[in-house]
Amino acid sequence: MIHLITGGQRSGKSLFAEDLALSLSDRPVYLATSRIWDEAHRERIEIHKHRRGNQWTTIEEEKILSLHDFTKKVVLLDCITLWLNNFFFDNGEDDEKSLNEATQELEKLFDQNCDWIIVTNELGLGGHPDNKMAMRFNDLQGSINQYIAKRADLVTLIISGLPLEIKNTIRA
Amino acid sequence: MIHLITGGQRSGKSLFAEDLALSLSDRPVYLATSRIWDEAHRERIEIHKHRRGNQWTTIEEEKILSLHDFTKKVVLLDCITLWLNNFFFDNGEDDEKSLNEATQELEKLFDQNCDWIIVTNELGLGGHPDNKMAMRFNDLQGSINQYIAKRADLVTLIISGLPLEIKNTIRA
Amino acid sequence: MIHLITGGQRSGKSLFAEDLALSLSDRPVYLATSRIWDEAHRERIEIHKHRRGNQWTTIEEEKILSLHDFTKKVVLLDCITLWLNNFFFDNGEDDEKSLNEATQELEKLFDQNCDWIIVTNELGLGGHPDNKMAMRFNDLQGSINQYIAKRADLVTLIISGLPLEIKNTIRA
Numbered sequence: 001m002i003h004l005i006t007g008g009q010r011s012g013k014s015l016f017a018e019d020l021a022l023s024l025s026d027r028p029v030y031l032a033t034s035r036i037w038d039e040a041h042r043e044r045i046e047i048h049k050h051r052r053g054n055q056w057t058t059i060e061e062e063k064i065l066s067l068h069d070f071t072k073k074v075v076l077l078d079c080i081t082l083w084l085n086n087f088f089f090d091n092g093e094d095d096e097k098s099l100n101e102a103t104q105e106l107e108k109l110f111d112q113n114c115d116w117i118i119v120t121n122e123l124g125l126g127g128h129p130d131n132k133m134a135m136r137f138n139d140l141q142g143s144i145n146q147y148i149a150k151r152a153d154l155v156t157l158i159i160s161g162l163p164l165e166i167k168n169t170i171r172a
Numbered sequence: 173m174i175h176l177i178t179g180g181q182r183s184g185k186s187l188f189a190e191d192l193a194l195s196l197s198d199r200p201v202y203l204a205t206s207r208i209w210d211e212a213h214r215e216r217i218e219i220h221k222h223r224r225g226n227q228w229t230t231i232e233e234e235k236i237l238s239l240h241d242f243t244k245k246v247v248l249l250d251c252i253t254l255w256l257n258n259f260f261f262d263n264g265e266d267d268e269k270s271l272n273e274a275t276q277e278l279e280k281l282f283d284q285n286c287d288w289i290i291v292t293n294e295l296g297l298g299g300h301p302d303n304k305m306a307m308r309f310n311d312l313q314g315s316i317n318q319y320i321a322k323r324a325d326l327v328t329l330i331i332s333g334l335p336l337e338i339k340n341t342i343r344a
Numbered sequence: 345m346i347h348l349i350t351g352g353q354r355s356g357k358s359l360f361a362e363d364l365a366l367s368l369s370d371r372p373v374y375l376a377t378s379r380i381w382d383e384a385h386r387e388r389i390e391i392h393k394h395r396r397g398n399q400w401t402t403i404e405e406e407k408i409l410s411l412h413d414f415t416k417k418v419v420l421l422d423c424i425t426l427w428l429n430n431f432f433f434d435n436g437e438d439d440e441k442s443l444n445e446a447t448q449e450l451e452k453l454f455d456q457n458c459d460w461i462i463v464t465n466e467l468g469l470g471g472h473p474d475n476k477m478a479m480r481f482n483d484l485q486g487s488i489n490q491y492i493a494k495r496a497d498l499v500t501l502i503i504s505g506l507p508l509e510i511k512n513t514i515r516a
Contacts, residue, residue, distance in 0.1 A: 004504065006503065006504055007296075007297075008294065008295070008296030008297035008310075008314070008469070009296030009297075009300075009307075009310050009311065009314060010296055010310060010311045010313070010314025010315060010318075011296055011314055011317075011318075012314075012318045040304065040307070120504075121299075122297055122352065122355075122503060122504065123297060123298060123299040123300075123352070124297075124298075124299070124351075124352030124353030124354055124355055125180070125297035125298055125351075125352035125353075125466055125467060125468075125469035125470060126297060126298015126299060126352075126467060126468075126469055126470015126471065126473075127298065127465075127467040127468070127470060127473060127478055127481070127482050127485075128353075128467075128478070129298075129299060130302060130474060130475075130478075131302075132384065134299055134300070134302075135353075135384070137299070138299050138353050138354060139353065139354045141299075141354070142352070142353060142354025142355055142356070142504075143354060145355075145504040145505070146354075146355075146356045146504055146505035148504070149503075149504035149505050149506050150505060155503070155504060155506055157503050157508075159178065159294060159321075159327075159329050159338050160176065160178055160292075160294065160314075160317040160318055160320070160321035160327060160338070161317070161318035161321050161322060162321050162327055162338050162339050164329075164336075164338055164508075166503050166504070166506050166508055167506050179468075179469075180466065180467070180468030180469035180470075180486070181468030181469075181472075181479075181482050181483065181486060182468050182482060182483045182485070182486025182487060182490075183468055183486055183489075183490075184486070184490045212476065212479070293471075294469055295469060295470060295471040295472075296469075296470075296471070297352070297469035297470055298469060298470015298471060299470065301470075301471060302474060303474075306471055306472070306474075309471070310471050313471075331350065331466060331493075331499075331501050331510050332348065332350055332464075332466065332486075332489040332490055332492070332493035332499060332510070333489070333490035333493050333494060334493050334499055334510050334511050336501075336508075336510055
């Protein structure tokens with residue numbers, strides 16, 4: 001099962017995803033993908049960590065997520081944006097390479113027999129970015145979001161903390 | 173009753189909210205929260221004022237909205253973003269203080285026996301902001317939106333002038 | 345019939361619109377509105393062109409789209425944003441003029457007896473733009489989106505490549 005949770009900055013995506021994971025398992029895995037790149041970011045991570053309790057097993061992995069065995073687990077991957085950022089920065093301007101590496105890695109993850117709850121950002125809705133790097137990253141993020149959404153059984157958009165169902169192939 | 177109307181810049185939020193207020197009362201209150209901070213902004217306010225008619229009672233209040241008695245009125249609060257801006261700028265970088273002051277003020281408003289129509293902006297969907305101040309404000313706005321949406325009976329997202337129902341606890 | 349497809353950068357709007365056009369006609373018209381303004385933009389257009397096949401008749405027109413006769417055709421107009429840009433840049437800061445010229449042109453198009461599939465961008469959801477020009481363009485885009493959405497029979501928001509129905513006057 002793949003459930004994609006998308007939405008904007010501080011829309012309540014992570015909280016929604018955590019509640020969902022705990023409703024599916026009393027021992028979920030938290031797969032943290034962030035490379036720590038500034039103080040504000042570290043603070044944000046700490047806030048999220050405090051919110052989660054002892055039930056969680058946390059795995060920190062920047063890029064090669066498939067090194068871990070998630071068989072029969074409920075895994076919250078939070079989030080795709082920070083994970084993609086690591087490919088984006090490591091690959092210079094070769095966005096094709098980032099896209100290929102990321103999709104190949106996702107294929108390996110989706111081959112594992114486990115339940116995925118995946119948090120991402122919906123981020124191309126603010127108008128034309130001021131700089132080319134933001135433009136390129138928005139394109140990369142949008143392509144990966146489309147890829148995951150196509151594979152997902154469930155896709156939920158979070159607006160002001162509330163879920164809006166975009167796709168549900170399970171109920172149908 | 174609390175009805176939250178959220179959406180992007182020039183999405184038609186205000187017009188939708190005004191029509192809604194007039195459908196609920198022939199003497200609604202317009203609660204204007206804006207501090208006038210530049211010419212373009214003043215122009216925008218004037219356009220909105222012209223659109224509204226004589227049926228409206230307008231109250232201008234920047235921060236302490238609960239100074240007014242709204243009992244049994246239909247009140248359009250337009251908008252949360254401009255109101256939050258006033259706390260944000262007055263409190264320096266103490267966003268925790270802004271969040272506390274704003275939520276406490278909202279509690280007082282929601283304790284009044286009246287119908288609230290509240291306009292806000294959905295604004296974290298444009299990618300990572302270029303500057304830290306925008307990042308901080310988006311976080312503050314997102315937190316307050318989640319807070320109001322949780323308390324609201326109805327939440328509507330406006331897309332290209334059209335309403336999309338996100339929450340409805342009345343019909344259910 | 346007018347079907348408006350709105351969404352963010354790289355959300356899959358164009359692909360969705362193309363599939364829709366091909367489901368309605370085996371000889372659809374592709375109405376390209378873009379003025380080529382940089383290399384990245386040209387590349388993006390080429391990617392889109394490669395994706396489309398020989399079934400398409402392509403018409404390139406920057407502003408006066410109604411010069412062409414689309415009677416009984418299925419026409420994909422991709423996209424409103426690039427088309428509006430051309431008025432925006434040609435009219436200096438006279439956004440009222442751009443709005444009037446664009447709406448008048450749209451009226452002429454909608455008077456033609458054909459099926460319109462129109463791609464636009466939903467772009468005011470990223471917070472307050474850094475510069476006044478972006479602010480002005482977002483306002484212009486938002487006004488035109490509202491105008492088309494009001495006239496449209498169908499409005500679809502694309503999120504991560506998936507359609508979300510916002511308006512449907514045909515089914516109702």
